Amino acid sequence: MIPWELLGKALVPGNSGELRLYRRGREFSIRVNGCELMNSRAHGSEDALAELACARIADRPRPRVLIGGLGMGYTLASALHRLGASARVVVAELVPAVVDWNRGPLADLAGHPLQDTRVTVREIDVARILETEHQAYDAILLDVDNGPDGLTRESNNWLYSRIGLDAAFAALRPAGVLAVWAASHNQSFSRRLKLAGFEVTEVHARARGPHGGAHHTIWLAVRGS
Numbered sequence: 195m196i197p198w199e200l201l202g203k204a205l206v207p208g209n210s211g212e213l214r215l216y217r218r219g220r221e222f223s224i225r226v227n228g229c230e231l232m233n234s235r236a237h238g239s240e241d242a243l244a245e246l247a248c249a250r251i252a253d254r255p256r257p258r259v260l261i262g263g264l265g266m267g268y269t270l271a272s273a274l275h276r277l278g279a280s281a282r283v284v285v286a287e288l289v290p291a292v293v294d295w296n297r298g299p300l301a302d303l304a305g306h307p308l309q310d311t312r313v314t315v316r317e318i319d320v321a322r323i324l325e326t327e328h329q330a331y332d333a334i335l336l337d338v339d340n341g342p343d344g345l346t347r348e349s350n351n352w353l354y355s356r357i358g359l360d361a362a363f364a365a366l367r368p369a370g371v372l373a374v375w376a377a378s379h380n381q382s383f384s385r386r387l388k389l390a391g392f393e394v395t396e397v398h399a400r401a402r403g404p405h406g407g408a409h410h411t412i413w414l415a416v417r418g419s
């Protein structure tokens with residue numbers, strides 16, 4: 195068995211612990227406070243998050259997409275694959291080291307999506323963007339954590355709260371799509387989305403896509419016109 199090799203570590207802003215990047219052969223793992231946040235061998239549901247949301251808005255003129263959480267870049271690569279040349283994608287990543295890792299040891303995994311000229315990376319809490327931008331995006335994709343039952347940082351709960359959902363609603367253009375990834379189903383989150391005025395569809399996706407793996411949840415929440 196090949197041992198895991200530690201490639202890097204970084205503090206999560208807001209005193210929320212430490213992220214660590216490991217490699218074992220061709221497999222990569224990002225862990226937060228010892229728990230695995232992401233593994234390069236399981237990104238089927240991260241791909242699906244972008245595929246499902248971008249399919250609904252790709253035909254709009256000059257679509258704008260916001261992705262919260264870069265991770266290993268799979269959601270970003272999947273969005274770029276689904277969108278045309280006129281699209282623009284903003285990626286908000288809280289931990290600057292994650293951006294460095296995606297320009298370094300992780301760059302090959304998803305095919306160098308940060309080199310795509312349609313992409314702007316911002317090293318910022320995605321919540322700050324939601325609070326300040328209005329009717330700016332056709333789709334907002336959130337995969338910043340474990341979903342509504344957080345793992346990385348308690349302050350991410352704001353994103354899934356009624357106030358956070360109101361902010362996401364306001365940041366979307368009419369008929370825009372908020373897509374949210376979660377490790378597990380959460381009925382009260384579905385209810386909150388509906389109370390915030392979204393039309394909600396819940397989709398189940400497998401961690402390894404057609405090869406199975408854990409069951410994850412994706413909410414597709416459409417803002418009325």
Ligand SMILES: C[S@@+](CC[C@H](N)C(=O)[O-])C[C@H]1O[C@@H](n2cnc3c(N)ncnc32)[C@H](O)[C@@H]1O
Binds near residue numbers: 232241262267268346
């Ligand atoms: C599970 S990973 C995302 C995986 C990604 N979907 C992919 O395909 O590789 C979560 C990422 O969100 C980042 N993150 C956590 N909280 C955040 C926040 N509030 N704003 C922006 N990024 C955040 C983490 O540092 C981590 O890079």
